[in-house]
Amino acid sequence: MGLKSALSKPFAAWVVKQISKWKYNAVAAQEQTLVRLVKNARHTAFGKDHQFTSINNYQDFKAQVPIRDYEGLKTYIDRVVGGEEDVLWKGKPQYFAKTSGTTSGVKYIPISKESMLEHIKAARNALLTYVHETGKADFVNGKMIFLQGSPVLSIKNGIKTGRLSGIVAHLVPAYLQKNRLPSYKTNCIEDWEQKVDAIVEETINQDMTLISGIPPWVQMYFDRLSQQSSGKKIKDIFKNFSLFVYGGVNYEPYRAKIEASIGKKIDSIETYPASEGFIAYQDSQQSQGLLLLANSGMFYEFIPADEYYNENPTRLSLGEVELDKNYALILNTNAGLWGYSIGDTVKFVSLNPYKIIVTGRIKHFISAFGEHVIGEEVEQALLSVANDENVEITEFTVAPQVNPAEGELPYHEWFIEFAKEPVDLKSFSKKVDQALQQKNIYYYDLIEGNVLQPLIIRSLQRDSFVNYMRSQGKLGGQNKVPRLSNDRKIAEELVQYIM
Incomplete structure (x- = not known):
């Protein structure tokens, strides 16, 4: 056992103990989160416009803050992008996550220092809960690859701007940097097919133990690896490959082909990160669903999906949701997104602890x-x-x-x-x-x-x-x-x- 894997086990045990403090008290954690969010934003332009000083509970909050999508918040976001301070959240964002919009063209999602820390912590904890449950930690000694967007960032009125995955690439903890592939130069290649070919060249002779990415693009990587190695299965190219981390889409339609490419079944961790916040991750190999992160600086609301387009849809807090009902997910975040409809639908498969599955998109x-x-x-x-x-x-x-x-x-x-x-x-x-x-x-x-x-x-x-x-x-x-x-x-x- 390597030093990193040996140290990861007691650290994982400590992290899981911290998680358990809110995991089974998620409703209380959410109530406290709402209070903190409103308090921290009461002197912002948005807080003043929506009488945050008069909000004492969720009922008050619903009365003051309407549900909006990106278009609905765009006038505020445009002010933030323009360089104004204290608009949606205190000060200025640390980053803008640049995403594609359907009606608004490019979208700029603000990421604060506080929300960025929660992104990093959630990604770390997803791996550590796996280590704690399974006792498997050897993967931390080998090479890890994260198939992601370019880490090249632009500057928008003094704020670093880029794809979320590219931003995160700059914030990988130092103790993982030596294990991490591909190289910065390769990661900066914009053309995806050229990038995949370069990644194959860099990794094909490495001891890859963890591979992470969106399943269809991981499959392309696997296909190119197999082509470059005379049709070998991934398990024969990377003999110590033991963990697949994925997110972005439902894995099940891809599972059979990916496992066929690998040549064996392999442990996997599903994650639910979004530019707006890291929402949930799979915390157990033994049970269904993703643990909703109730103590990560986000207050969640839920609208029954069949009411979403109603003029006054029902808005529920975490303590009011039911099992097996489809809900549109609404976020209130420590980066200043308020009543924000992320566009996803979720269903609860457990209420103790609160676990979800992502069921689709409101518009899909x-x-x-x-x-x-x-x-x-x-x-x-x-x-x-x-x-x-x-x-x-x-x-x-x-x-x-x-x-x-x-x-x-x-x-x-x-x-x-x-x-x-x-x-x-x-x-x-x-x-x-x-x-x-x-x-x-x-x-x-x-x-x-x-x-x-x-x-x-x-x-x-x-x-x-x-x-x-x-x-x-x-x-x-x-x-x-x-x-x-x-x-x-x-x-x-x-x-x-x-x-």
């Missing part, structure tokens, strides 16, 4: 006919059948076909790139459709009522989604293909790749 659904099918439903329907029939999925997306050929009923059109195709695509499609009907009663009613015909699957050529993302200038990094669209913008681009 299909309801062209009133069915309101969500990401969790299509993923579970597809994977349940694929697992039964030993079918492997590389990537997929779904869109409505509202104007089919004359004489046909409308339908949901599924574009799937298979790593291992079904023996009978029509039979496979029928089973997926039946599984979706069982998941969504509205979809079932539309099929039974002959409003819709059963779904149709289009099998796509190899690398179709890579080629699509390349054509959109979104290959690699933190970019993800939406699983569901209520329009046909993506579908029309993918038609050219149909087998």
Whole structure:
């Protein structure tokens, strides 16, 4: 056992003890967090505009602070970007996380010194809780790779600006720097395919023990590694590779192919970081769900997903949520985001402690006919059948076909790139459709009522989604293909790749 792994175990035990102080008292931790947030921001422009001095509890807070998305907060954020102090949070942000917006173009998410510390602490604690539970710490002695965006930062009115993953690259603890790959020079390569090739060259002869990234881009890395080593499995290239850390998308659609590439099952840790804050991570290999970080400088609110577009939707604090209900997640953060709709939907799978799964995006659904099918439903329907029939999925997306050929009923059109195709695509499609009907009663009613015909699957050529993302200038990094669209913008681009 190396020195680092030996030291990590008592440190992990101490960290888990600290976590347990709020883990089973999360509602109280959230109440205290709200008080601290409001107190620290009462003299900001936002705090004055929303009478923070009169807020004493959550009911007061709801009365003063409306729900907003980025567009709703943009007038305040623009002032922050312009260099003004004490707008949303005290002083100026330490960083801006630069992300892509759908209606506002580039979005600048403020990151304060306090919120950045919570990002780093959460990433560390995700690994340490794993060490404590499993006793496995040898991975800290080997090389670790984090597939991420470029660490090159620009300056916006004196504030460092870049992708979140690029910002975090500058803040990796010193004790991990020697273990960390790729090199800074390689990490700065903007073209994703060139970057992956350079990463392969740097790592193929290293003792990689931990690999982290968004699953589809990790799969590309694995594919390139295998090509460079005459088809070897990853377990034969990296004999001590023992831990996969991922986030950004649901892993299940990628699991079979990634494990096939590795050549064995491997421990994994799911994380839920966002530019707005590190929200949750998997704290156990034995139970479902991600531990909601109730003591990390963020106060969470939850709106029942089916009420999200109502004029006055129900707003719930943590103590009011229920199991197995879909909620839109709302953040109030120690970087100055208030009543902020992050756009994600979550479901609680445990209330003691509070654990969630990410079920999709508020804007990623299909309801062209009133069915309101969500990401969790299509993923579970597809994977349940694929697992039964030993079918492997590389990537997929779904869109409505509202104007089919004359004489046909409308339908949901599924574009799937298979790593291992079904023996009978029509039979496979029928089973997926039946599984979706069982998941969504509205979809079932539309099929039974002959409003819709059963779904149709289009099998796509190899690398179709890579080629699509390349054509959109979104290959690699933190970019993800939406699983569901209520329009046909993506579908029309993918038609050219149909087998």
